[in-house]
Structures are given as structure tokens and as C-alpha cells.
Amino acid sequence: MSGAMVADGLTVRYGRTTALDACSFAIPERTIVALVGPNGAGKSTLLHCATGLVRASDGTITVLGGPAGDPTLPQVGFVAQDAPLYLDFTAAELLTMGARLNRRFDLAFCRERLAGLAIPLDRRVGRLSGGQRAQVALCLALAKRPGLLLLDEPLAALDPLARREFLSALMDAVAAEPMTVIMSSHLVTDLERVCDHVMVLRAGRVSLLGRTDELVETHRMLIGPPQRRRPRIAGVERIVSASRAQRQIQLLVRTSGDVLHPEWDQHDVSLEDVVLAYLAECPVEPLLELEGAGA
């Protein structure tokens, strides 16, 4: 498999907890991926693996065709959660640091960018706003001219206006120079506007990875009467989640063609519906049996 990030049986254990459990996936190049999952699902661990900050306990992860860590680090831009920066440095000093620590670092690009965002270069970063700090951190990562940009919860600490500005700055950069971007978030709604792929992590496993438009097309919400046993519906490849709504049952399904069944009402789904279904992904059978017994 080739791609911007490829994992094969990737497992990371911290002592007795397993943060990533035999993950295998390939993220194509030049995509913008929303990495979604609840806290503790392994999002940060996965991004840290790709930078070499965390080592795989088992399995492999390759980045831009090379092993994650020192060999590929020069081509990977990374902004960790909460955008850590040396708060006693000025923005200019951070840029100097970037230039000193990287063989490839576009200083002029950075200066121009920060000037465009009206971020003062000579002020200590600790005295900038959270949004400005996030912009400085993004700028440092972009100046490496990375093939792969990893952003760990880039929006979590930002107010709505700063989020919008951050994302538009990011999209400008991607438009100017194609690269793969993987950014994590609790919620896909944050990133829906910009991403073209979604990856859902749940309890250390990849439960969903695909193109956003395909995901929306191939999933349906079916509403029908309670069932005694697992329903078999033509055109449904898989029932992702089931839930009860009054006297009816709601199924979120992955389809393999047109769903044709008179008992079931069909509804289109949003990307958020799909992601939430895969995040929850509760076992279907107990719910059905319970419904059946009650009926």
C-alpha cells in the first residue's frame, strides 16, 4: 500500500492500556482528513506515532513512503494539541528557531504570512491571543513545506471566529501548495467544511475511513417497525447502528445499492450522522430482541 500515511497492524500500548489496537489503513496523498473520535480513542497517539514521538509497540507505520520518525520528520509538519510554543520567545525568535532546526524552512513565507495576519513579530508569544498563537504554530509547521501536515485538535481552544480564520488560513496554504492534512477533532462538524476524507477512531481501532461524499451517498437512515430478529433488507450491506424512537426503530445502514423494502422509510444522512453512528456503533442484536419482546 502506498499513501501519505500507511499503518499495518499498528499497535501502541502504554503499560497495560492499549491506545491503538492493530490499526491498518492507508490515507491517500493530497487529501484533507478529519480524524474524529472521543477522548482517549487514540487520536493523539496516532499523530504522535506519525511524528516518531511515540513508538509502535507492534506493527508498522510509514509516512510519505518512509518510516515514521527522524528519517521523515523533515517532511512532516506537526502542531501538537494546545499548540505548545515557547511562551517567552517572540514570534520572530520562534521563526529563527524553526530556521535553525530545519534544513528546509521558508522564513520569508512565514514573515509574510504573519504580517498578513497582523501578528506582531516582536511581541512575546505568551502575550498573543490563543488564535494568534495557533496561527504562529501553524505557520511554523507550514514553513517546513511539509508533504504531510498533522494538526492535533487545532480548533479545540479557539473561539468560533478564530476557528474560521484558522481554517481559511489552512485552506489558503493547501491551495498554494498541495499536501496531505490530517487533523483531529472530537466533532466532525468542526471540520466538515474543509475535509474530503473522514477517519473515525473508536477505542484504539479504525471504525471508518472514507471520502466524505461517498460516505454520505452510501449511508441511509431507515425507519421501520420493531423487529424480532436482525432484519434482512435488500441493498443493505451492513447495519451500523440501531436505535429506538417511540414505537419505531431507526437503523443507520451502509448500502450496497438501492434499498427496496416497503416496510422501511428511507432518509438521507449527513456526514455527522454517519460519523456519530460509527462512533457509537452499538451492537444491534440486544436492541432488536428487546424491541421484539416488547411488541
Add this chain to the structure above:
Amino acid sequence: MTWLVWRQHRKQLFFALAALVVLGAFFVGTGRPMHDRYERDGLPACLPRVERALVVLDVASQPDEPDPAPSVPKGVTKPADDTSRPDAAALADARCAQTARAFFNDYQNVVSVGLLLLILPMLAGMFWGAPLVAREIEHGTHRLVWTQGVSRLRWATTKFGLVSLAVLVITAIYAGMLTWWITPAIATSGQRFDYVFFDIHGIVVFGYALFALALGICAGAVSGRLLTAMATTIVGFVGVRLLVMLAARGRYRPTEQRSLPDLFAGYGQMRNDLHGDWIVASHASAKGTELLTVHPADQFWTFQAIETAIFVALAVPLLAGAVYWVRRRVT
């Protein structure tokens, strides 16, 4: 990388230099009068000679002036090995020793500040070593700096190397000032092996500083917490220093036996405290002379070298361990 180390640690460097200036002012302020009197008393000229003698005349029991040669009764031949009468040189030595004792008594209080200097190397470990990795991890900035284009190995070796170098340079300046300041006190005390004097001057200070620094860095790299690292540095430094001082130092070299010349032969004589041996034990021999178990004074630099080597040997694996932890660290 060098630029980053300078940018991150320049404040600490300025603080250290400011502390050196304050310390230097103290040394000059208290040291100038001490040195003036040291010269005035003529001690620099006579001490090197007196130091070599095992016994000196007890000057209190001597007449003010040595008997002039003519006072030897006519017709009595003076025996060739006559030690019963002090000659002028021996008396001068005794006076020199007495002056030295008086000098040391007067400056003992000033020198007791030396007790405070015992913990100075530990400060290098607490304020330079402990935060080096621990603060990065506490602030999360290790995720910034370890994901630039520089490997963690290079980050760690450059950082540890340059900071160690800075600490050694500061220690050298400090040791130079201190040696000038304390020389009169040590020379007039004759106690170079004393727990305070041995430990605050000479080359051991470099060993202590390097060890404290390495301990702080390693504790910070392993724990990732500044306070834990600082506490570990204090406990580890004091513990290892005491252990080495009390349990190991006396065994660096075998002791030697030294029997003093008969103190009661002829005029009153006394043991020369200025000789500077490390006296481990003393017993009266059968003949009424004193028998000493000692580490001879001329072993001083051997002891310093061995003690320094021990602390450097402890520091090296600690630094290597810190590099290993930085590389292996799961973040």
C-alpha cells in the same frame, strides 16, 4: 541548535554570572583585609618552610631571644647533635606557627561561610539540570522541539553538552575566586583535609557540579516533572556526597604510620598542626612519643583526583541515561 540553547538558557547564564559577581564582591570585600594581614604577618614567606616540619617548638616555653652563642660556657664543647637548645631558625619557625594560629583564629568566622559554599554545586543541578528536560515536558514544548528537523539524539547531546560546558566554565571562575579567597585560611589552618576545606576548593568542585547537573537532567528526563527532579537532585546529591565523604574518602589510599620525634626531649616541643596530615588516629607509643595513623599531607591532590574521578564517573552514566530517556521517551 546552538542558537536555541543560548536563547533558552541565556537568562540562567546571566543569573549565574550575577551570582558570581555578588560572590566575587564578597570574596574581595572579606578577602582583601585577610590577604593584607597575611602579607603583613610575613606568613607567605615562612609557611612553606614550617609546613614541612612535624614538630615545632612550643614558643610559650621559650625565652624571648635565643641565647647568643658566647653564652655557652667556655671549655664546654657543644655536642654536634645538640637539640636541647633552640637555634634561631627553629625559633623563627615556632613564631611563624604561632602567628598562623592567631591568624586563623581571627578569620575562622569569615571562613565558616564556606559551609554555605558546600551546597553551591547542588544549585547547578537544581536550576540548570532539573528544568532542562522536565520543563519542556511540563509545558508540552517537547512536542514542538522534538518534531522539528533535528533528531532527539542531537537535541539532547547538544543541549547537555553546551550546558555542561557552561557549568564547568562558571565553576572554573568560581573555583578561581574561591581559591584566592580561602588560601590564607587553609594555609594557616593546616587542615586541607578538613570536611569543609577539602570539599569547597580544588578540583573536586568540578566533579560535584557535573554530578549535580547530570543528576538533575536525568531526574528531569525520567520523571518529566520539575519538582520531582529538583527534590531528587537535593536528596541524591546530599546522599551521595555524604556517603562518599564518610564511607569512601578515608579508603582512597592506605594510611601510613608516623611517629613523632620525642616531644619532651630538650625544650618544649609540640606537634605541628600546620603539617596538614589527615590524622585518622593517634596513640601513645611505649617510648612516650606519639604514634599517628595518617593520610600524609602530600596525598592531598591524589585524594582530590580520586574524589573528582568518582563524581565524574557517576555523572557520565547519568547523562547517558538522560540521553537514552529522551530518545525512548513516550510522550
